[in-house]
Amino acid sequence: MSMRQILGSLACGAVLLTGAAACSEEPAEKPQTSKSGNSDKADSGTTAGPAPADLLKLGVEQGQAGNFDAAKATFEKVLAADANNKFAWFNLGFIAQSRNQADEAISNYDKALAADASYRPALYNKAIALESTEPKMSIDIYRKVVSIDNKSSTAYLRLGMLLSQSGEAAAARDAFKAAVRLDKRLASSVPAKYRAVPAASSSARAGR
Known part of the structure; x- marks a missing residue:
């Protein structure tokens, strides 16, 4: 199975690494530039590192190219600047899940959900990760997903x-x-x- 097939089979409306076909017919939600990515130092003219939105874009490109090690490092840089960035946590979970590291994936999805309890891609992928070990919990999560988006x-x-x-x-x-x-x-x-x-x-x- 190719990496692109893996991306498509795992994610549901994934914001960064794939499209929305797994969850609904709506276009994929795109990351928004966050105020948390604009520091006071940047405003004052002091040189600052890349904004989280730019790092997210880079991480996406690296992940879609199959370079998951580089993508992981990039998303970790996002979290160093914005510890509650749900997109970065989701994508770290996505990378772990694609590597069959279910526990790590679930932990990262939980951190994304701590930032946004209704974040569909993290809910959906967490449900997939739990299907074989915690089917009842997975059922509950899928029911939450369809209650959020009935399409x-x-x-x-x-x-x-x-x-x-x-x-x-x-x-x-x-x-x-x-x-x-x-x-x-x-x-x-x-x-x-x-x-x-x-x-x-x-x-x-x-x-x-």
Whole structure:
């Protein structure tokens, strides 16, 4: 699997390292220049280091080029200037998750969420990281994601999978219906027993 495929498969509306397709059809949220990146020294004409927004952009470019070591160092520089920068914490979590370092990823996502409890990309990726070890917690997080954005088709799909595995068939069916309603391309990913039977097929069977 290529690095770009990994980026796309993990992130949901990722602000820095990928687009928004995993979470909704809306364009990816872009990092905004923060006042916290403009120091008094910079205002007074004293030479200062790159602003956090510029470092974030550099980190994105490094990450998208597959140079995760350099990207990690860049995002750490962002945090040295702005310890609560949710974008930097998210991307450090993203890098750790892409390296199968689940505990580190979750810790970084939690720090992003401490800065913004409704930050969808961190919620979504944390839910993915918890699917195999803490499925109930993952379910709760996916439910929070879709409560924040009810167009999160992939979140509905993954929620349906976990609900099905936990024996909540009715809730799983509802989640799958929502996923397919939002993105018909997901229909092939829905387990066969939850797929809607085409009306024509149903009528044909009824007439036999």
